[in-house]
Amino acid sequence: MTIQANYITEMAYTGSVSYRHIRCFLEVARLSSVGQAATALAISQPAVSKTLRELEDRLGQRLFERSGRRLRLNTAGRLFQSHAGQSLAELERGIRAIAHPGAAGRTIAVGVLPTVATEVMPRAAQEFRRSAPGTTLRITTGPNWLLLSQLREARLDLVVGRLAAPDQ
Template sequence: MIDGRMKLRHIACFLEVAARSGFGRAADALGLTQPAVSRAIAELEDILGAPLFERGRGGAVLTPQGIAFRTHAGAAFAELGRGIDTLRRPAAGDVVLKVGALPTVAARIMPGAIRRAKEMGLDATIAIEAGSNGWLLDLLTEGRLDLVVGRLAEPKAMMGLTFEHLYSEPIVFVARRGHPADTGHPVGLVELARHPFIMPGPGSIIRPEIDRLFLMEGLAGPAERIETTDASFSRAYVGASDAVWVISHGVVAGDLDAGTLVRLPLSMSISGGPVGLTTRAGHAPLPQAAIFLEALREVARAL
């Protein structure tokens, strides 16, 4: 039975602090003062009889109890919001389908999926939230997204979520046409590492695979590198230099088809892992979400 002392403001503050890993950032997002947010969390911890956050100079980190509570609190908060939306937006066309999309994979599948969903009769506004895989899964857990198109995360991050495999996407090494390594013959990583590299930062989900490849070749990494997930910057920089860009194939598929970039034939293969749909476990999707999910599956099968 829910303790009568627990209020919606407690849950809202908890979810915001968890999402933003800090009391100050959560207060700004909620339009409250930091002491008010801190007080709400302290009250919630007293009600639950368990610590929910570890406080430190770097921010607030969920405890194991906080992780467990977040899964259920986020889902309940989302269902409440969905019920309110049902009353406020009775018309089907007023439904907003909130989709999280990992930038490194969204470019390959999202445009076609949206077109196909519209052909299948989807009558809803699609709001796309782009961000890192971890950030999107946090939003999904809290009910702020209906689904996420991204990569399979570690088991800990998948608590309360389900993953459906759509396709596997390789990680590719690309460069401008006419690059010194663009010879048409397989090139070794040791040779490529002499050039500047552009690659995702340590927090990205494909970075461990990239680092592992270098270690297999006995290399700590490229001598010179720029870490970013900004595709626009990376295209511009690669096009004007001898840099090598390491990225998911879907991000540069159009560039490769157009011939503005070339895929360097690395002598070793590197797999980027599965790409798929992540949804909240045990929650039936909205009818509009079900249409979009089927459209995503159709487009993925055609890849």
């Protein structure tokens, strides 16, 4: 199936799409399961099914291919997912910025060892973004000596990892 530039104007869009629709859609897309999405969203399976049905009806498009209890995004679903994910992320950033207005514009420089960078930092950075919207996290990886040197020079605000005792 080819999606053309005039795709949106040709579909039968009827009604508004809510935050609830987008969250539900993205969880089902991520987990490929209504049941698992219901658990993740802390709502019932019928509520997830109803929300997906409403969304598809409002968009005038089916977004998933259904195979038993598994759902897989179809072409329209993949297209919608990319835009819905970006929209939801921006909306949540805006909500957090309002909740934490003083955090906007700050940068925190973190030094991490390479092992920490791959094992710990992805999840830590994600949690940090949630808790400190508007604050930029700048991550530098490197060996102990470099990170400690940059910390002493105030080029880093903190260093994370199992570090050897400093020489000085």
